[in-house]
Amino acid sequence: MNAPVVCQLTLRVSSASSPHGPGSVSACCLGPDLVAFLTSCARPNELLKSVFRVTVAQVPSPEGDRLPDVSGRYLLLEDELGFIPHFPFERDVKYRATFDPRPLGAPLTAESLNLEFFIPSEQKAPALTEVTHIFPSCDLLPENLLRLYVCFSNSMQRGRALKEISLLDSHGQPVADALYRPPVELWDRSMRHLTVLLDPGRLKRWVGPNVELGLPLKVGQKYTLDIGSGMIDLHGRPLRERFRKDFVVGDPVRERIPVEHWKILAPVTASRQALVLMFASPLDWALLQQTITIESADGLVIDGQVVVDQHERRWSFTPTSPWVTGVYQIRVGSGLEDVCGNNITEAFDRPLRKGPNLVTRINGSSLIFQLI
């Protein structure tokens, strides 16, 4: 051997498209002797078929017959011998490449090389995930705030909320025992919306945690809900960046939702104008989407689109068909709550009942408007 061996003979896979087709496997650093020998070969392809072989690794052999090798051709490039399959390597199929130069003759001391490989399928993953909204969207939240929703731009995986989501005080320090740690993270079916609760035990006056620790939030203080970028999305990726929602705490709300005080902005007959309801204080963003329905006088539910905005203090309903003359009922389901968990019949946090605990549940409430 005259020339020094600059590197060791190796097998290398390239999944990139080349002018010769997508994907190839190469024996690199052949060394000058091997290159010279292959160059001098009259029909190197025939010889190489037994030297440099690529097979599908997973296919079982029928009846002990030898399965054919993957069909392809060879390309000698300087110090490298490439195998280019006639049909591109298929993603996720496992292949085995073996390079055994020993049959090529005397001057070669190289050993046989083996490489199992596959080219993973390209996942067209969407853009990196981020937090799109946190509800309530208002910056001034009541002292007895119960619930927050964190909305993500893609579906997420469970298991990171405890570590990544925290409530910080004005000094950036975590507020101890403020957030409820549910045994199962509270995701919706799409895995894009996470419910975060403040500890209900601290919100309800006169129950143990409240007696011991008091309310988690203090009026007049600034807080930050902090969503760490370590939340993991369905594709296994962290968030594009961390997300913070700053808010100031105001007075508590400890009364039922006063449905009878809602302001109704009625649409014009024969139009598709929105019917608008205005609330004095923010209601629960998620429940507003599904608990209010509009019925015609004959009890049919009107089809249309709901929009909630103005910091969850406005609910607008645009019907699919124009409004017609008549009396309509705005039916409010008993499940509707405000951001503190107060519903349309009672407050979330109220004094304990005296006497027999007979609770009368109603099926909701309704308002009426008429179009002439």
Place this chain on the structure above:
Amino acid sequence: MSEKPITSGHSRRDILRFAAASAVGLALPGGLSAVSNAPVAHGGPSGPLRSAGVLTFGPNNVLLVGDITGATIHAFALRDKDLTSQTDLISGNFHNFEGRDHVVGLDQKLAALFGTTVDKIVISDLAVHQPTEQIFLSVERGRGTDAIPAIVKVNHGQLEILELDSIPHSQVSLPNEPDSKAMLEFDPQQMYAITDLKYYNGEVFVTGITNQRFASTVYRIPYPFNANMATCTVEIWHPVHGEFETRAPIIRQVIRELNGEPYLFGVYGCTPLVRFPLSVLKDGAHVRGDLIGELGYGANPLDMLTFTSPADSKDYLLVTIDTRSASQIAVSELASAPPQPTGGGIDFGPGGLGRAQRALPIKAEHIAILNSKWAVLIWRHPKTTYRLDLSTLALPYFFERKDGMSEMNWPNGPDPFHYREHRNELSNQ
């Protein structure tokens, strides 16, 4: 001309020639939409193919390929180096009805060769180059829109991919192909755009459907390809359905000269056998074929061919069928069989030559005649359902003895057919 049903057995057929063919959308503006003798360089072994469908051999070692995705018929003029004689191969023990497996696990071996898994292998057709007895397969890797087409030949049991981009090639486009999104009730319409392909006396006959009102079409394309393609639409009376049918395509065709006149015999799904004299298949014609056999309802033909029986030296038509035994009908009856009456009610048959058909024990996905004594087939035996094999089967009974269980298989069993005298008597013919 009247479209009134013919009720007698008279051999008259309706040829509805439209003076203004455009009135029913039959006209082909400017004749062929494209004729090309230049290779289209797609690169790689797929060459100009966009899909690999039906195969047949034309004159002078020309391999014809139906390409549905490309709406094209390709002609590859195979060179001597593309063909290797296989006549030295042992086909089996002819006397004892014992064929041989030329390729065991054909689908698994194709998968290995194509660098994929067996579920991605589709074998569309099989053709034999008669002078060399070499078998050619039309194969696709993949089942979706990204399927890669190829032609594979079998060389002494080994599979070899033809490098189509280096083989002299010409092609012709078929007009009015069904839209790629158009559906039938269960399948895409395009699936039936090119159902079969045969060469006869300087012409390529193509059957299939178009996007026209009378969808069922026969093309006659001169070979070597030129612009003089003739297109005619065909209809039949289908007794099993009790109606005239203008859209369901001929699924398989055979062209035979009988009593000095050439005919195209077509077999349809569910399963009419229909006769068309070539003389009536003229450009722009709408032709009603003579229904000469109703082979039985609920069946789809897989292959149709003729062979000469080594037992009685007579010629027979063979139709293999997906749901039941293959049908054998004497060729001598094809020309003389009277057309079945049209316009009656629904008749599940069998009718006409269907009543004279003989059932043959063939379960083949594809079958072709290899030589005077052997057929070759791709099949999946119940004992080896996990694989497809490429095997030979002895004419004219198409019976494979080694796969059966019978009294004669016992070491001391009876031997009425003298199997033991001929044991180990292998032959290539």
